[in-house]
Amino acid sequence: MRGYLQIVFILICISGYALDTEPNEEVWIDGSSFYKAIKHRKNSTLYFREWAPYARQFLEDEDYFVAIQLDKAFDPLPDDNIDLPNLTTLAAIGEPQLRQDYYGFLESFGRTYGINHMVLPDTISLSLFEKEVIREANKHSPFYFLHKSSLSYSLPDTRREFESEADATPTIWVTAQDESTKKLSKWSDKLDDDERLSFYTRLRAAKLVEFIPAFELPPSLTNSIFTASTIAIDPHERFPLQDHRISYIGTDQPLKRRLSQYTTVLGYRVSGVPCIVDLRNEKEKVMEGDIVIGYEPQNSDVTTLLLPKLEIADQDVLVGKMLFGANGIKGRSSLKGARQIRNYGYLGYAGPEWSGLDSYHLQWIDSLANDAIKKFATPGMQVAVVKNGSVVLEKEYGHFTYDSLQPVSKKTIYDIASVTKVVATLPAIALLVDQEKIHLDDSLSSYLKEFSKSNKSQVTIRQLLAHNAGLLSYVPFWSMMMDGDRLDAFYYKTPEDEAKDIRTYGLEPDPIMLDSLKSFIVRSKLIKNPSEYNYSDLGFMILHLLVERVSGVPFDQFVIENFYQPMGLKHTAFNPIRNGISPRDIAPTEYDQRYRNYQVWGEVHDRNALVFGGVAGHAGLFSTALDMAKMMSMFLNDGYYGGRQYISKETLDQFNFRYFENNRRGLAWDKKDGKKDSASRLASDQSFGHTGFTGTMVWADPEEDLIYVFLSNRIYPDANNWKLGELNTRTTIHDVIYQSIRSVN
Incomplete structure (x- = not known):
């Protein structure tokens, strides 16, 4: 009842x-x-x-x-x-x-x-x-x-x-x-x-009545459900994939092409190479050790990406990002071996529209790049754009030289010049701050005793980073090694080198010479008004010395071991030839008629960095656009990349802030002031980046979750070629990127 x-x-x-x-x-x-x-x-x-x-x-x-x-x-x-x-x-x-x-x-x-x-x-x-x-x-x-x-x-x-x-x-x-x-x-x-x-x-x-559907699942909701309900059966913890090569067995060609953006993809099984077997469209044989993509669970011992049966646009984007750690796998399940996998923060790949850019508008980048090459502003360049954690554009233009013999590729390595300041010195200093081994407002002489009786004894680390320490902009220390138009005889490595004027000293500087250079820095003069902003390489040379003194290891070893190696930056190095990179993969820079008397190819262009052995805090690093995008992604994601927290958010926030009046810069970062901006006029005030003398630029914007990288060798064969700046190519391309976002919104 x-x-x-x-x-x-x-x-x-x-x-x-x-x-x-x-x-x-x-x-x-x-x-x-x-x-x-x-x-x-x-x-x-x-x-x-x-x-x-x-x-x-x-x-x-x-x-x-x-x-x-x-x-x-x-x-x-x-x-x-x-x-x-x-x-x-x-x-x-x-x-x-x-x-x-x-x-x-x-x-x-x-x-x-x-x-x-x-x-x-x-x-x-x-x-x-x-x-x-x-x-x-x-x-x-x-x-x-x-x-x-x-x-x-x-x-x-x-x-x-x-x-x-x-x-x-x-x-x-x-x-x-x-x-x-x-x-x-x-x-x-x-x-x-x-x-x-x-x-x-x-x-x-x-x-006989025609039926027309009146209500469909909104794409945004479909995408959210697809992402949130995908399940990882991962008993052996193989996700995310970071293999150099994989095999793909399946019929989804868009997915296969997408995976090839992450790594080399083979269409057949190879012993020792992870094999992805896609069972969504056709039955395929699953072997021990395979990684399965499908709708139904396999044996609990088989690594499987279980997808919902939902049709979404650009499904290959999400699947690729999930497999390679650019997207979390959040689906929950009581199945044995199921586990939720966080977003490791690796860069993913997607089309412009998927990330909110207008691909048609982005075609203007091709015109601008080709125009710069046609007008001899630079023989070639790389451009990378990252939006919302996905690489939406990664292109290369032109050649190594104007003779058009060797085209630029994604693996072409450029001398990034002063961008070294923000992708080497900045993270090194920030990490030491995080470890409480240094403090930004400590004086330089607290760590480098040789400065205690100098005119820089009370200069702080913060002032050095902000170019507000009263240092001279540039001192040609390299010229102190010259005797007329030749090297001082002391600096030739062998009598044969002296006889033939072969100047290979830069790669292996004499310790006595280095001591002399450090002494020159200590004794260098200050500008008339030391409290004024004055962009200076010297400050970052000093910070290089500070990192080595506090850490106890060489500067290049410190950044390689703490950042580049664990982040997978395979194409980033000081002295690239010495580190096993072929000259065929390195874009040449200037024919140095003032100091080296040869075509500079594979060694740092900056002469002061050269006399420090190719490793310095202000210049010396070589890299690709993609590697620089990864580094900028770490900064943009509050110090997190690839599942690891490299630097705390609290520390990095201190660097993206202006501390001094009439100084647009943060700590190491260049920022906008509406006067002589390197960045687009459309970039937010929170954006940050840096440019380099060789024709390079990196810039990130937290408000748009946007990264822009431009690398070139505009100084080939003459460093006095200023056409890239006159054409304003770097900034105009940056404008186009923002306009492509605005045109969608």
Whole structure:
């Protein structure tokens, strides 16, 4: 009796909530095969297959009261060509708000199609997470998502009984699929010939009605559900992939092309090379050690990326980012070996539109780059753009030299000149601050005693970083090694070198010479007003010495071991030839007629950095656009990259701040002041970056989650070639990037 009263109470609430006027009949549509209803006679119910042909008729006729039973597919209209997430997919979503957003969509979807109620599946044999979805949906909208326990399970056996029940009280009848078939057959047999003829006539007529879907799952919600419900079965903790080569066995060519942006991809198995087997479209043989992409779990010992059966645009982007650690794999599951994987912060790859840029507008970059080359501003260049953690543009233009013999490639390494200050010296100092081995407001002489009696004894580390220490802009220490137009005889390595004037001293400087150079720095003069801003290389030469003194290791070893090596910057090095990089991969710079008397190729262009052995705090580093993008990504992500916190956010925040009046710079970073900006006028005030004498630039904007890298060898073959600056190529390309964002928004 108590159960009966409960049912009546719920059904009365349902009927009052669903319609302004009480319908004169109720229709049950079974969820598994979706028997559909169409009005035959007053106060009667018929069951049919295929909802789509009749949806519009139900929408136009308020006399019908439709409820649909959901099964584990969780799709009220499975034949409407609209993909909806199934119960397993919803259960994998670990974000409560995203699940709530979907329940709201599903109710709107149902009401749009004339469905007054959805009856939730039984929770028997469901997983813990699936039961949670059932409870949440009912709680979200208790008068729309109904528990079957609140409904009647009996279907009247006779038409008279049906009419009597329908007149007596609003009722939604619930039956299993096989029982519905029997009941329909039994009940329709009681119709006379005329009634049956009318029934089939109306059925045939209804099928002629064109059905046009009126409500689809929004792409943004689909993408969010896809991302949140993808599950990693990773018993051996192989995600994220960071292999130099992989094999891909499958038919998804867009995915294969996308994976090739991350690493070398083979189309066949090779011993010792990880193999990705894609089972989504065709069955493939899975072997021990394979990595599977599919919709169904494999053996619990098989590393598997379980994807939801949802069609999304650019699915290859998300799958690639998940496999290679540029996106978390957040789906939850009770399956053995399942684990949630955080976003490691590696750079991913995507098309411009996927990240919110207009690819058509970005084509202006090609025009600007080619125009600069045509006008001999630089023989070649690399450009990289990263938006929202994805590389959306990575292009190379021109050649190593103007003779066009060797084209620039993604692996071409450039001398990045003063960009060294922010991708070598800055992180080194920041790390020592993090480790509390130095403090920004400590005096220089606290760590370098040789400065204690100099005119720089009270200069602080903060002042050095901000170019506010009163140091001279530049002192040609290299010229102190000259005797007329030749080297001082002391600096030739061998008598043969002196006889032939071969100047290879730069790669292996004499310790006595280095001591002399350091003494020159200590004794160097200050500008007239030491409290004024004055851009200076000397400050970063001093910071180089400070890093070595405090850390106890050479400067280049310190940044390699703490940053470049663990970050996977394979094409970043001081003295690249000495470190095993072929000259064929290095863009040449100037023909040095003042000091070396030869074409500089593979050694640092900056002469002061050269006499320090090619390693200095102000210049000397060589790199590619992609490696620099990774380094800038670490800064933009508050010191996090590749699953590791390199520098704390609190420390990095101190560097992206202006401390001194009439000084646009932060600590090492160049910033905008609206006067002589290197960056686009559209960049935010929070943006930061740096340029280099050789024709380089890096810039990041936290407000847009945007990174821009421009590398060139504009000083080939003459450092007095200023056309790149006159054309304003670097800044104009930066403008185009921002404009491509604005054109989408």
